[in-house]
Amino acid sequence: MSARPNAATATVADESADPCCAAPLPVLGRDVTVPLVTGGEVTYAALDYAASAPALQRVWDDVAAYAPYYGSVHRGAGYLSQLSTDLFENSRVTVAEFLDCRPDDQVVFTRSTTDSLNLLAQAVPAGCEVFVFETEHHASLLPWRDARVTYLNAPRTPAQAVATLERALADRDPHGPALVCVTGASNVTGELWPVKELAAAAHAHGARIVLDAAQLAPHHPVSVRELDVDWVAFSGHKLYAPFGSGVLAGRSDWLQDAEPYLAGGGASRKVARRADGGVDVEWHTTAARHEAGSPNVIGVYSIASACKALTEAGFEGLVAREQHLVDTVRAGLAEVPEVRVLSLFGDDAPRVGVISFVVDGWNSSHFAAALSAEYGIGVRDGLFCAHPLVRTLLGSDPQDPGECGAPEAAPGERSLNAIRVSFGAGTPDEHVERFVRAVKELVRDGAQWKYRTEDGRCVPDRG
Secondary structure, three states, X not given: OOOOOOOOOOOOOOOOOOHHXXXXXXXXXXXXXXEOOOOOEXXXXXXXXXXXXXXXXXHHHHHHHHHXXXXXXXXXXXXXXXXXXXXXXXXXXXXXXXXXXXXOOEEEEEOOHHHHHXXXXXXXXXXXXXXXXXXXXXXXXXXXXXXXEEEEOOOOOHHHHHHHHHHHHHOOOOOOOEEEEEEOEOOOOOEEOOXXXXXXXXXXXXXXXXXXXXXXXXXXXXXXXXXXXXXXXXXXXXXXXXXXXEEEEEOOHHHHHOOOOOOOOOOEEEEEEOOOOOEEEEEOOOHHXXXXXXXXXXXXXXXXXXXXXXXXXXXXXXXXXXXXXXXXXXXXXXXXXXXXXXXXXXXXXXXXXXXXXXXXXXOHHHHHHHHHHXXXXXXXXXXXXXXXXXXXXXXXXXXXXXXXXXXOOOOXXXXXXXXXXXXXXXXXXXXXXXXXXXXXXXXXXXXXXXXXXXXXXXXXXXX
Protein backbone atom coordinates (compact mmCIF):
# COMPACT_ATOMS: atom_id res chain seq x y z
CA MET A 1 0.00 0.00 0.00
CA SER A 2 1.74 3.12 -1.22
CA ALA A 3 0.45 5.42 1.50
CA ARG A 4 0.19 2.93 4.32
CA PRO A 5 0.24 4.69 7.70
CA ASN A 6 3.41 4.37 9.68
CA ALA A 7 3.32 1.69 12.37
CA ALA A 8 5.33 1.37 15.54
CA THR A 9 8.19 -1.09 15.46
CA ALA A 10 7.95 -4.09 17.78
CA THR A 11 10.38 -4.30 20.65
CA VAL A 12 12.55 -7.34 19.98
CA ALA A 13 14.92 -8.87 22.49
CA ASP A 14 18.60 -9.09 21.67
CA GLU A 15 19.06 -12.46 19.97
CA SER A 16 22.49 -12.81 21.50
CA ALA A 17 21.04 -12.75 25.00
CA ASP A 18 19.85 -15.78 26.92
CA PRO A 19 16.23 -16.19 25.70
CA CYS A 20 15.14 -17.21 29.18
CA CYS A 21 16.23 -13.82 30.42
CA ALA A 22 14.84 -11.83 27.47
CA ALA A 23 12.28 -9.18 28.22
CA PRO A 24 8.60 -9.99 27.61
CA LEU A 25 6.95 -8.37 24.61
CA PRO A 26 5.13 -5.13 25.55
CA VAL A 27 1.38 -5.68 25.97
CA LEU A 28 -1.51 -3.44 26.91
CA GLY A 29 -2.35 -3.41 30.61
CA ARG A 30 1.14 -4.24 31.78
CA ASP A 31 1.12 -1.31 34.22
CA VAL A 32 -2.50 -1.56 35.39
CA THR A 33 -2.87 -1.64 39.16
CA VAL A 34 -5.77 -3.26 41.02
CA PRO A 35 -6.95 -2.92 44.63
CA LEU A 36 -6.48 -5.69 47.19
CA VAL A 37 -9.12 -6.51 49.78
CA THR A 38 -6.36 -6.51 52.37
CA GLY A 39 -5.48 -2.93 51.48
CA GLY A 40 -3.30 -1.16 48.96
CA GLU A 41 -2.81 -1.84 45.26
CA VAL A 42 -0.61 -4.08 43.17
CA THR A 43 0.25 -4.38 39.48
CA TYR A 44 -2.22 -6.81 37.95
CA ALA A 45 -0.80 -10.21 37.01
CA ALA A 46 -2.78 -11.33 33.96
CA LEU A 47 -2.39 -15.12 33.99
CA ASP A 48 -5.43 -16.04 31.90
CA TYR A 49 -3.84 -15.96 28.44
CA ALA A 50 -5.59 -19.18 27.42
CA ALA A 51 -8.92 -17.34 27.58
CA SER A 52 -7.73 -14.06 26.02
CA ALA A 53 -4.21 -12.77 25.76
CA PRO A 54 -3.61 -9.03 26.20
CA ALA A 55 -3.10 -7.16 22.94
CA LEU A 56 0.48 -6.46 21.99
CA GLN A 57 1.40 -2.78 22.17
CA ARG A 58 2.72 -3.14 18.62
CA VAL A 59 -0.71 -4.30 17.44
CA TRP A 60 -2.51 -1.45 19.19
CA ASP A 61 -0.09 1.10 17.74
CA ASP A 62 -0.57 -0.31 14.24
CA VAL A 63 -4.35 -0.11 14.57
CA ALA A 64 -4.16 3.44 15.94
CA ALA A 65 -1.95 4.46 13.01
CA TYR A 66 -4.49 3.06 10.55
CA ALA A 67 -7.62 4.43 12.25
CA PRO A 68 -7.61 7.89 10.53
CA TYR A 69 -7.53 6.08 7.16
CA TYR A 70 -10.55 3.91 8.02
CA GLY A 71 -12.81 3.17 5.04
CA SER A 72 -15.09 0.53 3.58
CA VAL A 73 -13.44 -2.27 1.62
CA HIS A 74 -14.05 -3.73 -1.85
CA ARG A 75 -16.87 -1.31 -2.63
CA GLY A 76 -15.50 2.21 -2.79
CA ALA A 77 -13.71 4.26 -5.42
CA GLY A 78 -12.40 6.74 -2.87
CA TYR A 79 -8.81 6.86 -1.72
CA LEU A 80 -9.48 5.65 1.84
CA SER A 81 -11.63 2.79 0.61
CA GLN A 82 -8.93 1.66 -1.78
CA LEU A 83 -6.28 1.99 0.89
CA SER A 84 -8.39 -0.05 3.34
CA THR A 85 -9.03 -2.70 0.69
CA ASP A 86 -5.31 -2.96 0.05
CA LEU A 87 -4.63 -3.28 3.76
CA PHE A 88 -7.36 -5.93 4.15
CA GLU A 89 -6.09 -8.11 1.30
CA ASN A 90 -2.45 -7.65 2.28
CA SER A 91 -3.44 -8.90 5.74
CA ARG A 92 -4.67 -12.08 4.08
CA VAL A 93 -1.24 -12.54 2.52
CA THR A 94 0.48 -11.91 5.85
CA VAL A 95 -1.62 -14.56 7.60
CA ALA A 96 -0.96 -17.06 4.81
CA GLU A 97 2.78 -16.48 5.21
CA PHE A 98 2.53 -16.77 9.00
CA LEU A 99 0.84 -20.17 8.61
CA ASP A 100 3.14 -21.27 5.76
CA CYS A 101 0.11 -22.05 3.61
CA ARG A 102 0.24 -23.84 0.27
CA PRO A 103 -0.21 -21.79 -2.93
CA ASP A 104 -3.80 -22.91 -3.49
CA ASP A 105 -4.94 -22.50 0.13
CA GLN A 106 -7.53 -19.89 1.04
CA VAL A 107 -7.49 -17.63 4.09
CA VAL A 108 -11.01 -16.83 5.25
CA PHE A 109 -11.50 -14.21 7.96
CA THR A 110 -14.06 -15.05 10.62
CA ARG A 111 -15.01 -13.88 14.11
CA SER A 112 -13.16 -16.54 16.13
CA THR A 113 -12.00 -20.15 16.23
CA THR A 114 -15.55 -21.17 17.07
CA ASP A 115 -16.84 -19.29 14.04
CA SER A 116 -14.15 -20.82 11.82
CA LEU A 117 -14.98 -24.37 12.81
CA ASN A 118 -18.71 -23.78 12.45
CA LEU A 119 -18.03 -22.44 8.96
CA LEU A 120 -16.10 -25.60 8.09
CA ALA A 121 -18.83 -27.76 9.65
CA GLN A 122 -21.34 -26.10 7.34
CA ALA A 123 -19.09 -26.82 4.36
CA VAL A 124 -18.42 -30.55 4.88
CA PRO A 125 -19.91 -32.70 2.11
CA ALA A 126 -23.11 -34.66 2.68
CA GLY A 127 -22.48 -37.95 4.44
CA CYS A 128 -19.16 -36.80 5.88
CA GLU A 129 -17.93 -38.70 8.92
CA VAL A 130 -16.23 -36.56 11.57
CA PHE A 131 -13.82 -37.93 14.18
CA VAL A 132 -13.21 -35.85 17.31
CA PHE A 133 -11.45 -36.70 20.57
CA GLU A 134 -13.44 -36.02 23.73
CA THR A 135 -10.49 -33.88 24.83
CA GLU A 136 -11.41 -31.04 22.47
CA HIS A 137 -12.57 -27.57 23.42
CA HIS A 138 -16.28 -27.15 22.78
CA ALA A 139 -15.44 -24.97 19.77
CA SER A 140 -14.19 -28.07 17.96
CA LEU A 141 -16.29 -30.66 19.82
CA LEU A 142 -19.76 -29.33 19.05
CA PRO A 143 -20.11 -27.76 15.56
CA TRP A 144 -20.56 -31.02 13.62
CA ARG A 145 -24.32 -31.32 14.07
CA ASP A 146 -25.15 -32.23 10.46
CA ALA A 147 -22.42 -34.88 10.15
CA ARG A 148 -21.98 -38.38 11.51
CA VAL A 149 -19.70 -37.85 14.49
CA THR A 150 -17.51 -40.40 16.25
CA TYR A 151 -16.21 -39.21 19.61
CA LEU A 152 -12.93 -40.81 20.58
CA ASN A 153 -11.89 -41.50 24.16
CA ALA A 154 -9.12 -39.46 25.75
CA PRO A 155 -5.71 -40.98 25.00
CA ARG A 156 -3.05 -41.21 27.66
CA THR A 157 -0.03 -40.94 25.37
CA PRO A 158 0.56 -39.30 21.98
CA ALA A 159 1.12 -42.74 20.47
CA GLN A 160 -2.19 -43.91 21.86
CA ALA A 161 -3.88 -40.90 20.25
CA VAL A 162 -2.57 -41.94 16.84
CA ALA A 163 -3.47 -45.60 17.38
CA THR A 164 -6.98 -44.69 18.55
CA LEU A 165 -7.57 -42.58 15.46
CA GLU A 166 -6.20 -45.24 13.12
CA ARG A 167 -8.53 -47.89 14.57
CA ALA A 168 -11.53 -45.61 14.22
CA LEU A 169 -10.69 -44.65 10.64
CA ALA A 170 -10.09 -48.27 9.66
CA ASP A 171 -13.72 -49.06 10.54
CA ARG A 172 -15.25 -46.30 8.40
CA ASP A 173 -16.62 -46.44 4.88
CA PRO A 174 -13.45 -45.83 2.82
CA HIS A 175 -15.42 -44.37 -0.10
CA GLY A 176 -17.11 -41.49 1.73
CA PRO A 177 -15.68 -38.15 2.92
CA ALA A 178 -14.21 -37.97 6.41
CA LEU A 179 -12.73 -35.27 8.60
CA VAL A 180 -10.61 -35.41 11.74
CA CYS A 181 -10.66 -32.45 14.12
CA VAL A 182 -7.85 -32.13 16.64
CA THR A 183 -6.30 -29.48 18.86
CA GLY A 184 -2.67 -28.50 18.57
CA ALA A 185 -2.28 -27.71 22.27
CA SER A 186 -4.83 -28.46 24.96
CA ASN A 187 -6.59 -25.47 26.48
CA VAL A 188 -6.73 -27.42 29.77
CA THR A 189 -3.34 -29.09 30.16
CA GLY A 190 -1.27 -27.14 27.64
CA GLU A 191 0.10 -30.41 26.27
CA LEU A 192 1.14 -30.53 22.62
CA TRP A 193 -0.65 -33.08 20.45
CA PRO A 194 1.04 -35.19 17.73
CA VAL A 195 -0.58 -33.24 14.92
CA LYS A 196 1.77 -34.31 12.12
CA GLU A 197 1.35 -37.99 13.00
CA LEU A 198 -2.43 -37.64 13.27
CA ALA A 199 -2.51 -35.91 9.89
CA ALA A 200 -0.53 -38.77 8.36
CA ALA A 201 -2.96 -41.30 9.85
CA ALA A 202 -5.94 -39.35 8.57
CA HIS A 203 -4.58 -39.07 5.04
CA ALA A 204 -3.57 -42.74 4.97
CA HIS A 205 -7.24 -43.59 5.47
CA GLY A 206 -8.58 -41.07 2.98
CA ALA A 207 -9.67 -38.52 5.58
CA ARG A 208 -8.92 -34.84 5.94
CA ILE A 209 -7.88 -33.04 9.10
CA VAL A 210 -8.52 -29.62 10.61
CA LEU A 211 -6.23 -28.23 13.30
CA ASP A 212 -7.65 -26.14 16.13
CA ALA A 213 -4.61 -23.91 16.66
CA ALA A 214 -6.23 -21.47 19.10
CA GLN A 215 -3.79 -22.46 21.86
CA LEU A 216 -0.90 -23.42 19.58
CA ALA A 217 -0.44 -20.45 17.25
CA PRO A 218 0.28 -17.89 20.03
CA HIS A 219 3.05 -20.10 21.44
CA HIS A 220 4.64 -22.06 18.58
CA PRO A 221 5.10 -21.62 14.84
CA VAL A 222 2.37 -23.35 12.85
CA SER A 223 3.22 -24.61 9.35
CA VAL A 224 0.33 -25.94 7.31
CA ARG A 225 2.82 -27.55 4.93
CA GLU A 226 5.03 -29.19 7.54
CA LEU A 227 2.13 -30.49 9.63
CA ASP A 228 0.31 -31.45 6.42
CA VAL A 229 -3.09 -30.42 7.76
CA ASP A 230 -5.95 -29.55 5.45
CA TRP A 231 -7.22 -26.60 7.49
CA VAL A 232 -6.16 -24.57 10.49
CA ALA A 233 -8.32 -22.33 12.67
CA PHE A 234 -7.36 -19.78 15.32
CA SER A 235 -8.58 -16.63 17.07
CA GLY A 236 -7.11 -13.14 17.14
CA HIS A 237 -7.88 -12.57 20.80
CA LYS A 238 -5.58 -15.41 21.82
CA LEU A 239 -2.86 -14.21 19.41
CA TYR A 240 -2.37 -10.82 21.13
CA ALA A 241 -4.93 -9.02 18.94
CA PRO A 242 -8.27 -7.48 19.98
CA PHE A 243 -11.52 -9.43 20.14
CA GLY A 244 -13.76 -10.21 17.19
CA SER A 245 -11.51 -11.71 14.52
CA GLY A 246 -10.44 -15.21 13.53
CA VAL A 247 -9.05 -17.28 10.69
CA LEU A 248 -9.89 -20.44 8.79
CA ALA A 249 -7.11 -21.29 6.33
CA GLY A 250 -6.60 -24.27 4.09
CA ARG A 251 -7.97 -26.21 1.16
CA SER A 252 -10.48 -24.39 -1.00
CA ASP A 253 -12.50 -27.16 -2.63
CA TRP A 254 -14.99 -27.94 0.15
CA LEU A 255 -15.35 -24.24 0.85
CA GLN A 256 -15.99 -23.42 -2.81
CA ASP A 257 -18.53 -26.23 -3.19
CA ALA A 258 -20.52 -25.26 -0.10
CA GLU A 259 -23.27 -22.69 0.10
CA PRO A 260 -21.98 -19.41 1.57
CA TYR A 261 -21.74 -19.40 5.36
CA LEU A 262 -23.75 -16.16 5.30
CA ALA A 263 -25.81 -14.95 2.36
CA GLY A 264 -25.43 -11.30 1.46
CA GLY A 265 -23.32 -8.61 -0.11
CA GLY A 266 -19.69 -9.46 -0.59
CA ALA A 267 -20.36 -13.19 -0.93
CA SER A 268 -22.36 -12.68 -4.12
CA ARG A 269 -20.71 -11.97 -7.46
CA LYS A 270 -23.85 -11.46 -9.56
CA VAL A 271 -27.53 -11.21 -8.59
CA ALA A 272 -30.35 -10.97 -11.16
CA ARG A 273 -34.11 -11.24 -11.17
CA ARG A 274 -35.66 -14.08 -13.14
CA ALA A 275 -38.70 -13.81 -15.34
CA ASP A 276 -40.68 -15.84 -12.81
CA GLY A 277 -39.93 -13.26 -10.14
CA GLY A 278 -37.21 -15.20 -8.36
CA VAL A 279 -33.53 -14.35 -7.97
CA ASP A 280 -30.47 -15.99 -9.52
CA VAL A 281 -27.22 -15.67 -7.58
CA GLU A 282 -23.66 -16.37 -8.65
CA TRP A 283 -21.47 -16.69 -5.57
CA HIS A 284 -17.78 -15.89 -5.35
CA THR A 285 -15.37 -18.82 -5.47
CA THR A 286 -12.69 -16.98 -3.49
CA ALA A 287 -12.57 -16.50 0.28
CA ALA A 288 -15.13 -13.72 -0.17
CA ARG A 289 -17.74 -16.47 -0.62
CA HIS A 290 -17.78 -16.92 3.16
CA GLU A 291 -17.15 -13.28 4.16
CA ALA A 292 -20.54 -11.71 3.49
CA GLY A 293 -21.23 -8.25 4.87
CA SER A 294 -18.84 -5.48 5.81
CA PRO A 295 -15.78 -7.18 7.27
CA ASN A 296 -13.99 -6.40 10.50
CA VAL A 297 -11.12 -4.57 8.83
CA ILE A 298 -9.49 -3.47 12.07
CA GLY A 299 -9.77 -6.99 13.49
CA VAL A 300 -8.22 -8.48 10.36
CA TYR A 301 -5.41 -5.92 10.35
CA SER A 302 -4.74 -6.56 14.03
CA ILE A 303 -4.32 -10.29 13.37
CA ALA A 304 -1.85 -9.55 10.58
CA SER A 305 0.02 -7.13 12.85
CA ALA A 306 0.24 -9.78 15.58
CA CYS A 307 1.51 -12.34 13.07
CA LYS A 308 4.25 -9.92 11.99
CA ALA A 309 5.18 -9.01 15.56
CA LEU A 310 5.57 -12.64 16.65
CA THR A 311 7.53 -13.51 13.53
CA GLU A 312 9.87 -10.55 13.98
CA ALA A 313 10.36 -11.30 17.67
CA GLY A 314 11.39 -14.85 16.75
CA PHE A 315 9.56 -17.93 17.95
CA GLU A 316 12.76 -19.65 19.02
CA GLY A 317 13.37 -17.07 21.73
CA LEU A 318 9.67 -16.80 22.63
CA VAL A 319 9.37 -20.56 23.06
CA ALA A 320 12.54 -20.75 25.17
CA ARG A 321 11.41 -17.96 27.45
CA GLU A 322 7.95 -19.44 27.86
CA GLN A 323 9.46 -22.82 28.71
CA HIS A 324 11.40 -21.07 31.45
CA LEU A 325 8.10 -19.76 32.86
CA VAL A 326 6.47 -23.20 32.55
CA ASP A 327 9.37 -24.76 34.44
CA THR A 328 9.11 -22.11 37.15
CA VAL A 329 5.40 -22.73 37.70
CA ARG A 330 5.61 -26.51 37.57
CA ALA A 331 8.59 -26.62 39.95
CA GLY A 332 6.76 -24.35 42.38
CA LEU A 333 3.53 -26.34 42.29
CA ALA A 334 5.47 -29.59 42.74
CA GLU A 335 6.62 -28.29 46.14
CA VAL A 336 3.01 -28.18 47.37
CA PRO A 337 1.74 -31.71 48.16
CA GLU A 338 -1.87 -30.54 48.19
CA VAL A 339 -1.67 -29.47 44.53
CA ARG A 340 -2.41 -31.92 41.73
CA VAL A 341 -1.55 -30.79 38.20
CA LEU A 342 -3.84 -32.22 35.52
CA SER A 343 -2.23 -34.06 32.63
CA LEU A 344 -3.08 -36.55 29.91
CA PHE A 345 0.40 -37.42 28.69
CA GLY A 346 2.45 -37.16 31.88
CA ASP A 347 4.97 -34.79 33.43
CA ASP A 348 7.49 -35.05 30.61
CA ALA A 349 5.05 -34.11 27.85
CA PRO A 350 5.95 -30.91 25.98
CA ARG A 351 3.46 -28.13 26.65
CA VAL A 352 2.71 -24.47 26.19
CA GLY A 353 2.09 -22.00 29.01
CA VAL A 354 -1.22 -23.51 30.13
CA ILE A 355 -1.40 -25.44 33.41
CA SER A 356 -4.53 -26.62 35.25
CA PHE A 357 -4.62 -28.01 38.74
CA VAL A 358 -6.75 -28.70 41.81
CA VAL A 359 -5.92 -28.08 45.45
CA ASP A 360 -6.95 -30.54 48.16
CA GLY A 361 -9.31 -28.93 50.66
CA TRP A 362 -10.14 -26.01 48.41
CA ASN A 363 -13.10 -25.17 46.22
CA SER A 364 -11.54 -24.05 42.93
CA SER A 365 -13.66 -20.89 42.73
CA HIS A 366 -12.63 -19.96 46.27
CA PHE A 367 -8.95 -20.42 45.45
CA ALA A 368 -9.17 -18.35 42.26
CA ALA A 369 -11.10 -15.61 44.09
CA ALA A 370 -8.42 -15.44 46.79
CA LEU A 371 -5.65 -15.20 44.19
CA SER A 372 -7.43 -12.23 42.66
CA ALA A 373 -8.62 -10.39 45.77
CA GLU A 374 -5.53 -10.88 47.93
CA TYR A 375 -2.71 -11.03 45.37
CA GLY A 376 -3.96 -9.24 42.24
CA ILE A 377 -3.58 -12.39 40.14
CA GLY A 378 -6.10 -13.23 37.43
CA VAL A 379 -6.54 -16.94 36.65
CA ARG A 380 -9.53 -19.00 35.52
CA ASP A 381 -11.55 -21.65 37.34
CA GLY A 382 -14.18 -24.02 36.00
CA LEU A 383 -14.30 -26.61 33.23
CA PHE A 384 -12.79 -24.29 30.61
CA CYS A 385 -15.38 -25.13 27.94
CA ALA A 386 -13.86 -28.60 27.76
CA HIS A 387 -16.26 -30.45 30.06
CA PRO A 388 -15.59 -34.05 28.98
CA LEU A 389 -11.82 -33.59 29.25
CA VAL A 390 -11.82 -31.99 32.70
CA ARG A 391 -14.26 -34.59 34.01
CA THR A 392 -11.99 -37.33 32.68
CA LEU A 393 -8.92 -35.74 34.27
CA LEU A 394 -10.72 -35.36 37.60
CA GLY A 395 -11.94 -38.94 37.49
CA SER A 396 -15.55 -37.85 37.93
CA ASP A 397 -18.80 -39.33 36.74
CA PRO A 398 -19.91 -37.79 33.43
CA GLN A 399 -23.19 -36.82 35.07
CA ASP A 400 -21.58 -34.81 37.88
CA PRO A 401 -22.54 -31.13 37.86
CA GLY A 402 -20.20 -28.53 36.49
CA GLU A 403 -20.24 -25.47 34.28
CA CYS A 404 -17.83 -23.42 32.17
CA GLY A 405 -17.79 -20.84 34.93
CA ALA A 406 -17.74 -21.15 38.69
CA PRO A 407 -19.63 -23.89 40.52
CA GLU A 408 -22.63 -23.47 42.77
CA ALA A 409 -20.51 -24.31 45.78
CA ALA A 410 -19.51 -22.34 48.83
CA PRO A 411 -15.90 -21.88 49.96
CA GLY A 412 -14.59 -25.16 51.33
CA GLU A 413 -17.11 -27.31 49.51
CA ARG A 414 -15.97 -29.74 46.82
CA SER A 415 -16.56 -28.64 43.26
CA LEU A 416 -16.19 -30.35 39.92
CA ASN A 417 -13.84 -27.67 38.61
CA ALA A 418 -10.17 -26.87 38.32
CA ILE A 419 -7.92 -23.79 38.35
CA ARG A 420 -6.02 -22.76 35.23
CA VAL A 421 -2.97 -20.50 35.05
CA SER A 422 -1.81 -19.47 31.59
CA PHE A 423 0.79 -17.07 30.22
CA GLY A 424 2.80 -16.19 27.16
CA ALA A 425 4.98 -13.70 25.35
CA GLY A 426 3.90 -10.72 27.46
CA THR A 427 4.24 -12.32 30.91
CA PRO A 428 6.95 -10.94 33.23
CA ASP A 429 8.82 -13.35 35.49
CA GLU A 430 7.45 -11.51 38.51
CA HIS A 431 3.89 -12.51 37.66
CA VAL A 432 4.55 -16.24 37.72
CA GLU A 433 6.82 -15.90 40.75
CA ARG A 434 4.04 -14.05 42.60
CA PHE A 435 1.60 -16.76 41.57
CA VAL A 436 3.79 -19.57 42.92
CA ARG A 437 4.32 -17.68 46.17
CA ALA A 438 0.58 -17.02 46.49
CA VAL A 439 -0.29 -20.69 45.99
CA LYS A 440 2.13 -21.72 48.71
CA GLU A 441 0.86 -19.09 51.13
CA LEU A 442 -2.82 -19.85 50.54
CA VAL A 443 -2.31 -23.57 51.04
CA ARG A 444 -0.15 -23.05 54.12
CA ASP A 445 -1.99 -20.20 55.83
CA GLY A 446 -5.43 -20.12 54.25
CA ALA A 447 -7.19 -17.07 52.87
CA GLN A 448 -6.89 -13.82 54.82
CA TRP A 449 -10.42 -12.76 53.89
CA LYS A 450 -13.88 -14.28 54.13
CA TYR A 451 -15.67 -15.20 50.92
CA ARG A 452 -19.23 -16.02 49.89
CA THR A 453 -21.02 -17.32 46.82
CA GLU A 454 -22.85 -14.74 44.74
CA ASP A 455 -24.52 -15.56 41.43
CA GLY A 456 -22.48 -18.73 41.17
CA ARG A 457 -19.16 -17.05 41.83
CA CYS A 458 -17.04 -16.96 44.93
CA VAL A 459 -16.44 -13.30 45.89
CA PRO A 460 -14.94 -11.45 48.85
CA ASP A 461 -17.48 -10.86 51.62
CA ARG A 462 -17.42 -7.10 52.08
CA GLY A 463 -20.50 -7.03 54.29
